[in-house]
Amino acid sequence: MKNIIRYIACGLSAFLMTACGDMYEIHEKYLEMGEETYLGAVQDLSAYSGFNRVKLEWYLNADPRISSCVITWEGNENPVVVPVPENRVIKDPISTIIDLPEGKYIFNMITRSDTGKESLVRTIAGEVYGSTYQASLSAQGINSISADLNGVTINWVPLEGCTGTTLTYTNNEGKEKIIKVDEGQTSTVIPDAVLKTSFKLISTFKPADDAFDDIPTLEKIMDFPAYYTISKEDWDAVHEQYVDADRTDWGISASTEEKVGENAGKYGIATCILDGDLASFWHSQWKGEGANPPLPHEIIIDMKSQQDILSIELARRQGNGDTKTVIFSIGESEEHWTELGQLNFPSEKATNAQTLLLPEPVRGRYIRALVTGSNNGVNASIAEIMFTTSKNNIINSESVEVTEFNR
Numbered sequence: 001m002k003n004i005i006r007y008i009a010c011g012l013s014a015f016l017m018t019a020c021g022d023m024y025e026i027h028e029k030y031l032e033m034g035e036e037t038y039l040g041a042v043q044d045l046s047a048y049s050g051f052n053r054v055k056l057e058w059y060l061n062a063d064p065r066i067s068s069c070v071i072t073w074e075g076n077e078n079p080v081v082v083p084v085p086e087n088r089v090i091k092d093p094i095s096t097i098i099d100l101p102e103g104k105y106i107f108n109m110i111t112r113s114d115t116g117k118e119s120l121v122r123t124i125a126g127e128v129y130g131s132t133y134q135a136s137l138s139a140q141g142i143n144s145i146s147a148d149l150n151g152v153t154i155n156w157v158p159l160e161g162c163t164g165t166t167l168t169y170t171n172n173e174g175k176e177k178i179i180k181v182d183e184g185q186t187s188t189v190i191p192d193a194v195l196k197t198s199f200k201l202i203s204t205f206k207p208a209d210d211a212f213d214d215i216p217t218l219e220k221i222m223d224f225p226a227y228y229t230i231s232k233e234d235w236d237a238v239h240e241q242y243v244d245a246d247r248t249d250w251g252i253s254a255s256t257e258e259k260v261g262e263n264a265g266k267y268g269i270a271t272c273i274l275d276g277d278l279a280s281f282w283h284s285q286w287k288g289e290g291a292n293p294p295l296p297h298e299i300i301i302d303m304k305s306q307q308d309i310l311s312i313e314l315a316r317r318q319g320n321g322d323t324k325t326v327i328f329s330i331g332e333s334e335e336h337w338t339e340l341g342q343l344n345f346p347s348e349k350a351t352n353a354q355t356l357l358l359p360e361p362v363r364g365r366y367i368r369a370l371v372t373g374s375n376n377g378v379n380a381s382i383a384e385i386m387f388t389t390s391k392n393n394i395i396n397s398e399s400v401e402v403t404e405f406n407r
Helices: 002-033 131-135 232-241 270-274 396-406
Strands: 043-049 053-059 066-073 080-083 094-099 103-113 122-128 142-148 151-156 162-170 176-182 187-190 198-205 220-223 228-231 242-244 251-254 297-316 323-331 338-344 353-374 381-391
Touching: 043 103, 053 103, 053 122, 066 094, 080 094, 162 187, 176 187, 228 232, 228 338, 232 242, 232 353, 251 270, 270 297, 270 381, 297 323, 297 338, 323 381, 338 353, 353 381
Parallel strands: 043 122, 142 228
Antiparallel strands: 043 053, 053 094, 066 080, 066 103, 103 122, 142 151, 151 187, 162 176, 162 198, 198 220, 228 353, 242 381, 251 297, 297 353, 297 381, 323 338, 323 353
């Protein structure tokens, strides 16, 4: 037994002597290499997305040996070297912008001294937006666009992420103008717009919270209205400047009319629209067989001869808000129509008349009024539809100009 213990003790002593020798050799190796020192690494490295570019921002520590910062990423053969100014302020960030194709990147950054010493690597992920992302964007939508005597009014559709829109157009003096539509703005009035001309829209979007660029949409081309929509109050103020059409002996027909329920046919029929009495009215059929026909309701006016139409005024039935949308067209026959414009009425009964004013007269024999919208099911009623054919020669010196205009 004593011999066994003696053999174990001898073996253990030999093992320990060998292990200590190996550890000494490893330690001696690092002593010969000397102490390895690194430059101070960058701090708080950040990446900000841009349009076909990225912005990197970082801070340096107080290591005076740092002379430059070196940026690399996968697939890049030429590192970006950012010199560090000698008089740098430690608390101020350093940044650089790198132009890159659209995609996601991992950026590596080290600091370097004039003698070649380097820091440990710092990494940051960044994303670059480009044409693919841009193609997914749409310019801000328009809820409604209309023109009156004060100019063109555009009501915008709210668009999440949209940081602004620019509208470019040519004004009534032939000059190109640019309007900036701010984020959250709901409407824009353009007093010097020219009807039936085009305008361009470009909106911008911030693709991410860490983006430093707003990304523009592709250009969108739209048209200003082809006519003015004028309230009763505004039309009353200028109506005397226009010549009223004589509707005597004009003919009228309707796809639906109420011949029984409105005072036994005294009201409700189509001829009430041309009788000059705002108290009478046409009404879509609501009683008897065939009552409540679906929209649209068609009304055709035969002016008996070719007329130059400059404006169309529609007065709804007094104290009634059923009629909502009416589209007007003109034609030389009842088969072919040219659309002139439309009037849209709210459900409130107070707004009982509007006028569609054209920038220049349009010639034809027949007028079609197509009721396409109702504020009350399919019901619609109209008191009068009135027209002007030209402007008055109020001042003699304007007579030549007005005569040419009327042609």
